[in-house]
Amino acid sequence: MKHLLSTQDLSLGDALRILDTAEEMSAVSGREVKKLPALRGRTVVNLFLEDSTRTRISFEAAAKRLSADVINFTGKGTSVSKGESLKDTVQTLEAIGADAIVMRHWGSGAAAQLAGSGWITSSVVNAGDGTHEHPTQALLDALTLRRHLARRHGTAPRGTDLSGMKVVIVGDILHSRVARSNLWLLTTLGAEVTLAAPPTLMPVGVEQWPCQVTYSLDEAIASGPDAVMMLRVQSERMHEAFFPSAAEYTRSWGLTDDRLALLESAGADDAVIMHPGPMNRGLEISAAAADSVRNTALEQVANGVSVRMAVLYLVLSGTETAGTPDLVPSAARRPEA
Amino acid sequence: MSPTAPRYLISGGTLPDGTTSDMLIEDGLLAAVGPEARSRAEAGDGPLETVDASGRIVLPGLVDLHTHLREPGREDAETVETGTRAAAMGGFTSVHAMANSTPVADSAGVVEQVWQLGREAGWCDVHPVGAVTVGLAGERLAELGAMAASRAEVRVFSDDGMCVADPVLMRRALEYVKAFDGVVAQHAQEPRLTEGAQMNEGELSSVLGLSGWPAVAEEAIIARDVLLAQHVGSRLHVCHVSTAGSVEIIRWAKERGIEVTAEATPHHLLLTEELVRSYDPVFKVNPPLRREADVMALREGLADGTIDTVGTDHAPHTAETKECEWTVAAMGMTGLETALPVVQHALVDTGLMDWAGVSRILSSTPARIARLTDQGRISAAGVFETGAPANVTVYDPNVRRTVDPATHATRSRNSPYRGMELPGQVTDVFNHGHPVVRDRALATPRTH
Ligand SMILES: [Zn+2]
Numbered sequence: 001m002k003h004l005l006s007t008q009d010l011s012l013g014d015a016l017r018i019l020d021t022a023e024e025m026s027a028v029s030g031r032e033v034k035k036l037p038a039l040r041g042r043t044v045v046n047l048f049l050e051d052s053t054r055t056r057i058s059f060e061a062a063a064k065r066l067s068a069d070v071i072n073f074t075g076k077g078t079s080v081s082k083g084e085s086l087k088d089t090v091q092t093l094e095a096i097g098a099d100a101i102v103m104r105h106w107g108s109g110a111a112a113q114l115a116g117s118g119w120i121t122s123s124v125v126n127a128g129d130g131t132h133e134h135p136t137q138a139l140l141d142a143l144t145l146r147r148h149l150a151r152r153h154g155t156a157p158r159g160t161d162l163s164g165m166k167v168v169i170v171g172d173i174l175h176s177r178v179a180r181s182n183l184w185l186l187t188t189l190g191a192e193v194t195l196a197a198p199p200t201l202m203p204v205g206v207e208q209w210p211c212q213v214t215y216s217l218d219e220a221i222a223s224g225p226d227a228v229m230m231l232r233v234q235s236e237r238m239h240e241a242f243f244p245s246a247a248e249y250t251r252s253w254g255l256t257d258d259r260l261a262l263l264e265s266a267g268a269d270d271a272v273i274m275h276p277g278p279m280n281r282g283l284e285i286s287a288a289a290a291d292s293v294r295n296t297a298l299e300q301v302a303n304g305v306s307v308r309m310a311v312l313y314l315v316l317s318g319t320e321t322a323g324t325p326d327l328v329p330s331a332a333r334r335p336e337a
Numbered sequence: 338m339s340p341t342a343p344r345y346l347i348s349g350g351t352l353p354d355g356t357t358s359d360m361l362i363e364d365g366l367l368a369a370v371g372p373e374a375r376s377r378a379e380a381g382d383g384p385l386e387t388v389d390a391s392g393r394i395v396l397p398g399l400v401d402l403h404t405h406l407r408e409p410g411r412e413d414a415e416t417v418e419t420g421t422r423a424a425a426m427g428g429f430t431s432v433h434a435m436a437n438s439t440p441v442a443d444s445a446g447v448v449e450q451v452w453q454l455g456r457e458a459g460w461c462d463v464h465p466v467g468a469v470t471v472g473l474a475g476e477r478l479a480e481l482g483a484m485a486a487s488r489a490e491v492r493v494f495s496d497d498g499m500c501v502a503d504p505v506l507m508r509r510a511l512e513y514v515k516a517f518d519g520v521v522a523q524h525a526q527e528p529r530l531t532e533g534a535q536m537n538e539g540e541l542s543s544v545l546g547l548s549g550w551p552a553v554a555e556e557a558i559i560a561r562d563v564l565l566a567q568h569v570g571s572r573l574h575v576c577h578v579s580t581a582g583s584v585e586i587i588r589w590a591k592e593r594g595i596e597v598t599a600e601a602t603p604h605h606l607l608l609t610e611e612l613v614r615s616y617d618p619v620f621k622v623n624p625p626l627r628r629e630a631d632v633m634a635l636r637e638g639l640a641d642g643t644i645d646t647v648g649t650d651h652a653p654h655t656a657e658t659k660e661c662e663w664t665v666a667a668m669g670m671t672g673l674e675t676a677l678p679v680v681q682h683a684l685v686d687t688g689l690m691d692w693a694g695v696s697r698i699l700s701s702t703p704a705r706i707a708r709l710t711d712q713g714r715i716s717a718a719g720v721f722e723t724g725a726p727a728n729v730t731v732y733d734p735n736v737r738r739t740v741d742p743a744t745h746a747t748r749s750r751n752s753p754y755r756g757m758e759l760p761g762q763v764t765d766v767f768n769h770g771h772p773v774v775r776d777r778a779l780a781t782p783r784t785h
Pocket of ligand 1: 524577
């Protein structure tokens with residue numbers, strides 16, 4: 001795997017390979033010494049052209065646990081407005097020694113463009129591009145769901161998919177890269193996905209996507225899901241007439257106390273609440289739902305580091321062979337690149 | 338042209354009406370077509386050059402209603418000189434230079450400057466398009482009468498790049514240009530429905546996370562404007578029609594006798610939104626590439642006369658405005674040097690149109706829309722009018738070439754056909770009897 005650009009073009013085999021590798025990484029994170037020598041001497045650049053402290057520090061922690069050198073490059077606004085093009089920026093970073101570029105970008109398609117441009121030879125990891133995709137977020141969500149399913153079955157998560165799981169994704173689907181990446185990945189892994197949102201926040205053509213679509217969150221919850229994923233809703237959407245008011249949004253599409261109660265009665269016994277964070281308490285999620293033991297937010301954060309370790313390891317180890325790498329011994333033997 | 342200027346015998350070419358015939362150019366005019374061309378050539382005085390056109394198509398010089406020459410203001414992307422070289426190489430003997438230059442062509446001074454630059458360049462006729470509103474701002478009418486009365490004799494007015502969205506302003510413009518038989522060419526794009534728009538709106542834009550440019554934003558403006566044109570009894574021209582729904586509305590309007598003409602670009606006749614999956618900004622254009630069904634509807638529209646003409650919307654851009662993220666890249670594609678090959682590929686080789694049809698959509702009809710009397714002088718059946726100015730393009734439809742933008746005469750390299758194989762090549766072009774292209778290469782400009 002040279003790059004990770006999207007989940008839409010991620011095969012089931014590659015998705016399982018990342019998740020299984022993440023399980024190994026997770027075991028490392030549980031140890032007293034949380035460090036592997038796997039990427040010693042390699043340089044990972046976090047190129048963040050849009051604010052996201054959470055994602056950046058997660059990638060940074062992941063790279064450091066694999067002993068990679070980390071360079072953080074952050075900037076805001078368009079590269080054009082700053083006078084330096086993306087091409088010049090990434091070529092500079094590669095000249096500094098980048099082996100992988102983890103890029104958060106305000107523009108949809110920027111990661112794919114970078115990987116396909118011929119400007120650089122580094123691996124590209126998409127850390128979120130515009131309203132297109134956020135593949136590592138979906139992978140960490142899938143890892144969280146898979147562990148959840150394994151606990152329910154009393155089995156080990158490795159090698160398993162999400163067959164039979166019912167996941168409801170709620171909120172601003174239209175503008176959400178998290179929703180897109182999750183839809184493609186979760187369905188690849190065999191889950192059934194339902195999108196619930198006001199019609200104004202559903203993408204055009206959503207009826208062609210491999211999912212159920214509903215305007216009624218109550219119906220979606222009453223159908224007994226295993227997980228409800230709440231998306232962050234930006235209140236400025238209200239001013240663009242996507243919905244009349246925050247109060248009306250909350251009444252219809254918020255995970256209120258009443259809907260939490262409905263989930264407790266109608267959902268799976270161990271149904272979980274997920275949120276990519278940061279949460280807007282009182283808007284898309286009530287305080288009780290946010291603080292519920294069903295909320296996996298912190299587990300998602302921990303899994304994020306494991307998934308990102310796996311991704312960095314796989315794109316930089318350059319191995320094309322299937323299966324999970326025998327991580328520690330091979331990494332220790334691997335010659336410096 | 339002096340009497341001792343060379344005469345040209347275009348020999349053995351296939352004319353748009355399907356006949357094989359000789360053609361004599363003398364004193365800048367089409368002196369004879371048919372058997373008398375050769376006898377008259379041999380009988381006449383002065384030097385005679387023969388252009389072997391056997392196996393080639395002889396077309397009336399092409400007329401483009403929609404060209405961005407970028408001068409004044411963006412001479413790094415194109416100049417009148419480089420743009421008209423590209424036009425000549427593409428077989429065009431007349432181009433209409435859109436008004437969105439810097440400064441905007443919204444005054445007699447600017448249109449005369451562009452017109453003068455075109456004359457000095459000498460590669461093809463340059464007719465400036467006048468802006469409808471001052472600075473393309475859509476707020477108040479530009480001095481349309483002054484531009485019409487200028488040496489540039491402007492007859493086509495457009496805020497292209499921007500839509501004349503205000504219905505009152507559009508109504509007034511349609512009415513006002515009747516005074517000098519002008520036409521308003523509308524860039525049909527409802528601005529509020531297309532804020533931040535990046536590509537055709539549909540399932541694909543949703544997958545790619547790019548803001549959609551919905552078909553309705555074009556169709557709503559066209560519907561409004563044909564009704565306005567009917568109401569005030571004016572001529573309306575619709576630029577770069579891109580959707581199947583627009584074709585339907587224009588068909589409806591024409592059935593009711595509304596004086597509307599419409600144009601489609603070469604790229605909308607061939608390319609679809611699927612290309613956007615690459616996020617390569619060379620495919621970013623306004624209006625955006627649409628669906629396969631839209632491409633087919635435009636081809637049908639041209640074949641049945643609903644769409645009147647192919648306008649290139651040649652939009653050169655510098656490398657730095659295209660070598661960047663999709664969402665901030667400039668919109669537009671070069672097109673002058675590939676227009677005729679694309680038309681052959683999309684309309685002739687598919688059996689939708691013959692070469693008389695090509696003469697109609699690329700020469701006589703656009704000349705009529707722009708009220709040019711020195712271009713497009715050919716009958717609907719494809720019979721050249723003798724005695725008319727000798728604007729002639731000789732075209733070899735039998736070669737196939739891979740498009741290499743580096744070899745193009747335009748200053749910019751943003752051709753969406755890069756690497757594609759297309760049929761045909763312009764071999765010779767006569768602008769008012771002067772050979773500006775000979776043997777597939779630029780010759781010399783015409784001097785005034
Ligand atoms: Zn336009």
